Each structure stands twice: as structure tokens, then as C-alpha cells.
Amino acid sequence: MKKFLNDPVNFVDEMLEGIYGAHKELTYVADDKRCMVTAKPKAGKVGIATGGGSGHLPLFLGYVGDGMLDGAAVGGVFQSPSAEQMYQVTKQIDQGAGVLFIYGNYSGDIINFDMAAELADLDGIQVKQVVGNDDVASSVVGEEHKRRGVAGIFFVYKAAGAAAAEGLSLDEVTRIADKARSRTRTMGVALSSCVVPEIGHATFSIGEDEMEIGMGIHGEPGISRKKLAPADKVIDEMMERIFAETDYKQDDNVAVLVNGLGGTPLEELYILFRRVAQLLDQRGVKAKHVWVGEFATSMEMAGASVSVLHLDEELDRLVAAPANTPFFKHCILR
Amino acid sequence: MKKFLNDPVNFVDEMLEGIYGAHKELTYVADDKRCMVTAKPKAGKVGIATGGGSGHLPLFLGYVGDGMLDGAAVGGVFQSPSAEQMYQVTKQIDQGAGVLFIYGNYSGDIINFDMAAELADLDGIQVKQVVGNDDVASSVVGEEHKRRGVAGIFFVYKAAGAAAAEGLSLDEVTRIADKARSRTRTMGVALSSCVVPEIGHATFSIGEDEMEIGMGIHGEPGISRKKLAPADKVIDEMMERIFAETDYKQDDNVAVLVNGLGGTPLEELYILFRRVAQLLDQRGVKAKHVWVGEFATSMEMAGASVSVLHLDEELDRLVAAPANTPFFKHCILR
């Protein structure tokens, strides 16, 4: 294990200390660093909370800030935070307009967020939930509810965050989040494993010349393991899966997110995007908003994912709205 | 070699195609994708050009945009761009107020930028040069002119870019760039090698439990190779070198950049920053502006660097000014 760390047991808490030190616009409640909230709550706004395991930066907490989220419960590496932590975040960010939970479809998180929603309900806080399930590789069409949530949750945060910033109601923000969720598809590919600090060795092994298409962000198995193909071929195979279950029409607009899993250089992500753009072009689909970088990682895992959000007019506007969080900034200066 | 690529020979050009596809605010001149310029030139402003080898994204081209740079000549992986390409960029971005070259202290780049400056001079374009040499590990005090330029060049871009955006003259922008340069110190540490696509194997080898303190971003040797120490110890050793040659006083302000070399997860960078903040704190020095992330990489190399800019009032203002480039955004939304 080749990591910059002290005692692996303190990995998450020391990371959080670093984050609070660097980003004064973030703070925490309940005397628990893992209950992160924005330092600048906006009166009357619908609160949006997320949460999940650590090891995925900038996911999840990195999107707490203007125009996106209001709080995040932070778990151990690849571990759900506790219901108690989610509840504390929820209490803090409720501004009387209710709270929307947006998180990924993993049993640990669901069980805990459900418990947190029950606790908040006892306090009279209205809570809604939208559970990201964008990973096409993790279950077949018709069984979408079994799909894992991966990088595409970024689009759900972005659309819902912008809607909440516009002052929409909890029902409206939930409707929009759910629309963004249902119109987002992601395919991923992994080239190498990550190492959970407290475990100290690779989560899975993969041959020096192999890739796994569809692998999950905790190393969950994908669709096929095969010899690493040229970048264009990898994208062709991934995009084929996405195209197979979407009904993009000529001149439709999409937003594209090419996400690095952590160990893959930015240069390669642009080589991948180049091919994504070509394929969209061939279908007459316009990549109206494009982000390339690390948005949802698995620590040092090498690999990438492509997420596509099928825009409509409303999502187009919301995705393009300004945002300013420690890890994601979208601004127009002139 | 485990990379997403097609023919390694096309690595840089395909990367650039991806970048132009994703970022419409960038364009190029001379019918050469490697001559990158902003699509939104600002009349009368001092132009700032940079350039250098590929493989360091977001360096160099990633900082072309509002409040920072106006153009970048893009070389092959770890290769200088040509004098001709630098000259073409220079011609395009000159708005009559002259052009400042800011680049790193590497012989290939110097030789070519010198040649480009000569060519521009023949056209009557006023050119000044500031050569980044922040890497403390690469030469001793008194021989600073031999030091390599690494991640700290970010601060030079930021300060000079803000000064140019304020409408200052070429002399003033140059003075500020040079001041930021002379007040910036960087120390790096590498844990693993990168792979140059056309070479196909690791540039250097390093033991499974080793680190190299002071290693350069092309794999140039550092100060010492030893067993990987706990994160805090690594930072202690790095910061000691920086403290040894700076004269921070109680209540002085600094800007800090904790930079990942590519393969190191963001989580670990924050663990490193945590210790940097503690050490600054112990000296009563305030980390007034902090950035943590990937700012100057070596493709998949695992490792990190810490850059510290000793602020004065002027640099404080300029570093905090807004910027909006494809890879670096600094914005205040409310």
C-alpha cells in the first residue's frame, strides 16, 4: 500500500480536518466532523442532504455549497454514515421548507437514510428521497431499481441544487431531481484496483493487460473482463450500452460527464471524451454541457466512466446555472 | 502500460481534440491545435503566454482563460513546443500592449522561448519573460537560477493574470509575475513513476515501500530516496526545507497549494494539507488562500507537492481575484 497517511484508522477524520482547514465555507454540527453542513445556510430554501462512504472525493461532501447541496453525512471508507449523522445534518439544514435526500443506491445507505428520515419525521421535518441508480452495467432494463448509483448523481445534485437555489418547493425540487435521475445513464470501466486504507491491499486483482467494463466504484463486478482495447473501442462499447436504452433524437441536447476514477490522468479522459463527442455527433446529438475530470472516484483506482444526461429545457437551464462549492465551480465572470 | 489511448503517437493531438470539443472558450491559430489561444481576447490587455510539454494537465494550457493566461504552446509529452508555435501564439495574443512569457525553467523550453522572443521582436512585439524556478529540491540556495519550475508556477500565473486583467502595463505585470515567482517555494515527493505513452514503460523504478523526496515532475532525481514515512513526517521533512529558506514572520500571510501529481487520491492530499496547516499555525503564519487538488501533474505518477507563496498586500489581492478557465475557477457567486 503506497499512500500518504498516518494511522489508517484516522484516514477519514484527518482528511476531514484538512478539508475544514482549506474550506472555511464548510462547517459541521453535533460536534461531529462527519456531519458536514454549509456555513452559509439560505433562509427558506429547500435543504438538500447527501451522504455515503468516504473514498470517492469529490463525492459526496465536495458538492456542498452555493447552488448545490447543503449538507453531507460522511461515512468511513466505502461505509455508509450512520442514521444519527444523517439526522443531525437534516435537522441543521432544514429551513422550514423540508429536506431532500439524494444518495446512491446501496443497501447500507438506504437502510440508514430510511432510519434518518423516520427520525426527522418525528421532529416534523418533511423529508423526500431520490436514490441515484445511473449505473447501466449493474442491472438490466426493467430492473433499474437494482442499479447502483455512480458518477451520474452529479447531474442530480446539479439540477436539484439549482432548483432549490431558485426557491422552488420541496415537491418541485424532488420532481426535478427525480427527472434528472431517470434521464441519466452511466457506464464505467476499471483498469486497476483501489486500496482501502484499513485493509491495506488491493480490493480486487486484474491482469496487467485487462480492463473490466461496468465495474462499480467499490470494485463490484462489471459486465465483462477482457484485454484492454484502444480508447476509441472502449468508448464504443460503453456508449453502445447507453445508446441501447435511451431514445436520443436528432438535435436533442445532452450533458456529458467524463469522470476519472482517481488514478487515470486527465489527458486520457480527454482522449475518451473525444470519442464520446464523435459518437454523439454521428447521431446528431449535441453535447451542450461537458465536464471532464474527477467527480466520483475510488481513491487510486485507474478507470473512467461516462455519464450522459438527456436534457429537456428545464434541465438544460438548471444544469447551466451557477454553482460554487469547494470542488465544483461553475461561474460566468464576464 | 495501462492507459486509455489509441496510437500513442496521437496521444497529444487526440487529447487536444477532446479539450477543444469540451471547452469552446479555447481555440487555436496557425491551423495548429498546439497553438492554443483564448477565444475571447481582451483588447488592450497585456497578453500572457505559457507553454511546455504535455502530460502535466491542467498545466500548462488549462490556465488559459479569464483572469489568467491568453495562450499556450503545447508540446509533446514532456517535450517543449517549438519556437514557431510559441511565436504564433505570441502574434495572436498581442493586443498592442506586449506579451509576457511565463514558463518553467527547463533548457528545451528556454531555448525555444528565447528563439520565439527573437522572432516576435522582429515583428515589433514587446516580449518579457519570467521563468518559474520554485522547486527547492532542484538546487541549493544561491543557485536558485538552476532550479526547476514546478507547481508553484500556478501562483505566478494567478498573480500576473489578475494584474493583466486589471489593465496594468507589461512592465507592471512582469514585475508582479517576478515577485510572485521569487516568493514561491515548492517541495515535492513521488511514490511511483509515470509512463510516457510513446515509451510504454515506467520512466524510473522505485521500491514498493519507497518514496523520493524532491523528485521532479519528469522523474528527475530528488534529494533522498527512503522508506515511505507517515504522512505527517513526509510533510515535516518537506516543509522544513521550505521554512529553511523563507523568512515568514508571525502573522504573515501565505497562499498554499497542495498539488497531486496524478495518481494520488484527493483524500490523501487533504491529509497532507492538514499537517501543512498545523506547521504554519505553529509559526503563527496564516494560510490565507488554500488550494488542494491537481494543478501540475505527471500523468499517473503518485505523489504530491506543496507550494507556498509568501503574500504581500498586492499579491494577496491578485491571488484572490476572480478567474475562470477550463481547469481553474475562482468565483464569488453571492
Place this chain on the structure above:
Amino acid sequence: MDAIKASDLIRLFETWQSLFAEQRDFLISLDGKVGDSDLGITMSKAFAAAAEVVAAEGEGAGISKLLRTAGATMARTAPSTMGTLTATGFLRASKATEGADVLGTGEAAAFWRAFRDGVAERGKAKLGDKTLLDVLDPIAVALETAAGSGEPLAKALAAASDAAERALEATKSMLAQHGKAAAFQEKTIGLQDAGATVGYFLVRSMAEFADS
């Protein structure tokens, strides 16, 4: 022993703590086959924390209160799927043993019935879905039967442990429907479920404890 007293319960948590410390690596590798390798870590953490707080609280608190403290502590320290389900189990067992001074066969049956129901409600799994529930149910059923026929505690728990062992074996032929393992589909066939293994460990070690 005929019945587990509050002071025994504190020692039982110690036993569980060492059990999961010992089984840490085994559970990591078991969960690693079709999951994310965390189970050994979460379980050893959860029971270490629980053992510590119940010891600190002391026997004076009584059975129900100790179980509640254990459950709440687990929920905080190990909020993974299994951590939260196990925590829910102990919290429900606490409710079910309110007022009980000791755990005899009847109280043990109530304990495990409540534990099972809590896990079923929170996790929404069905029997046969290859989860913890698939061993909790036979444990509860075996203890209810034993309680009905007035079996002594040690014997009742031994029967429950045997039932759990068989049930764990039976999970091998099931197809995982929940959690990270569900992604592995057919590959889960032939493997015993990791969470069910934890359930079996819990009851076996409780049976051995009662027998000592």
C-alpha cells in the same frame, strides 16, 4: 448456565468482541468474494465498541438497557448494512426484554424473534434472498419451539445454533438479491452468505457461552 444474567451479558459481549477480532480477516475475505471486504472491519469495530460501553455501563443497568446501549453504539460505530441491521436487531431485542432480569429460554426466544423481525423490517429482504435473515429465522423458530417445550437455555441455544449452521449451509445454494453481492448474480451460488455467517457466529458463541 440456566439463564444469562446482566453480568453474564457483559461477558458475552466480550466473547463476541474476541470472536469478531479473530474472525476479522476471515470475514474480510468472505465479504471480498462477492462484496466489498468491509464486513470483518465493521463487525470487529461494532462489537469492540459495544463490549466497551456495556462494560462501562455495568450490570446495574440490566439486560434491556445494556442491549439498547450496545445497539445504539453499533449503529453509530458501524453504519454499514450489517452494522445497522445488527444494531437494529439489538435495539429490538432490548425492547423485547424490557423488565427481564435474566435471559432464560423464553426471553432468549423473545430476544431472537425481535432481532429477526427488526432485521426483516429494516432490510426488507425475504426469506431465501441469501441474507442474514435466512439464519435469523431458523434461530428464532428453534428457540420458540424450545421455549414451548420448556427446554433449558443451553440446550435450546445449542438447537438454535445447529439450526443456524444448517441454514447457513443452505445459503450456499441461494442467489444473492441484496447489497453488493447481488451484483455478482450466479457467482454467489456455492458461496455461503457473509451476513448469515455473522448470524451463525453470534448464536453459536452464545450457545457455547451458555454451555460453559
Place this chain on the structure above:
Amino acid sequence: MDAIKASDLIRLFETWQSLFAEQRDFLISLDGKVGDSDLGITMSKAFAAAAEVVAAEGEGAGISKLLRTAGATMARTAPSTMGTLTATGFLRASKATEGADVLGTGEAAAFWRAFRDGVAERGKAKLGDKTLLDVLDPIAVALETAAGSGEPLAKALAAASDAAERALEATKSMLAQHGKAAAFQEKTIGLQDAGATVGYFLVRSMAEFADS
């Protein structure tokens, strides 16, 4: 041969092209020891491109024009330190051979003198700094001496090649002062300089060419 004609020069570039294609891996590993491993790539690219353009341009262009095309092409295709220095060398050699129909000993001396001066000016290295310049200088000096005493081209180039070989050997004891190698300090002692190796390869292969 007594003199290198424009048509010969085109073939000489072909020879250099295959030389650097062959030596690609050797130069990569040489530069890798105390540098960044790119030298084999840049030199093979530079000479492949140069050989192609001079062949396309054809002998009609004449010696000086061919050298100029070669230099300009190299500057574009291989703008590394050595690429740009070599390009500068050829551009200066082009200037120095303006009007010459062939390269006899006198013109070869002018060629290499200009090459050396160009590299010295652009790179600002001093003799003994462990660079390309440390072989270029003895090459130029040897050719000037040979021209002074009226030696035939093949013999003059052979002497220059020998001088270069000795000079290359001598770089082993020098401490690198420029480029990426400078960082390696003492570690560069004992190693021959990579750029100087290229200089030696160039003249040796030119000598062999003239001797054939």
C-alpha cells in the same frame, strides 16, 4: 568520396535516419539514466522528418537549401533541447555553406564550425559543461586543421570522428551543468553525455559515408 554532393547529402540524411532509428532505444536508456528518456524519440523523429523533406525537395535545391529545410523541419518536429540545438546547428551550417555546390574538406570545416557556434550561442553552455558542445568543438577544430593542411574529405572526417570519440569519452569525467542531467550532479560522473553521444554519432556516420 572526395566531396559530398547534394544528392549524397540526401542519402546521408537517410543514413542518419536509419542510424537514429537503430539507436532509438539506446539513446532512450542513455538519456533515462540522468534525464527524461526522450532523446531517442526526438532524434529518431527529427531525422526521419528531415530525411523525408530533403528527399522530397530533391538535389536540385542544392546543399545549403537542403540543410536549411532539414534544420527548419527539425525545429518544428523535435523542439526538445537537443532537437532545437541540432536544428540550430543545421540552420547555421546552411548559412555557412551558401553557394557551395559540394562539401569538400573546407566546406565540411565551415559546416561544423557554424554548427558548433550555433549550438554554443543558443545553448549558452561552456566547454566542459558536459554537453553536445564538448564533441562539436573538437570536430570543428579537427576539420579546420585538416582543411589547413589540405587533407581529403574522408580522411579529414575520419580524424574528426576519432577526435569526437575521444571527446565523448572525456565527457564521462565531467559534471553536468545543463538540462535535466544537471539535477543528478555527481551521479553524472562516469556516464557519457547523451547529447554528446548524438554529436559523435552524427560525425562518425558522416565519416563512414564519405569513406564508402
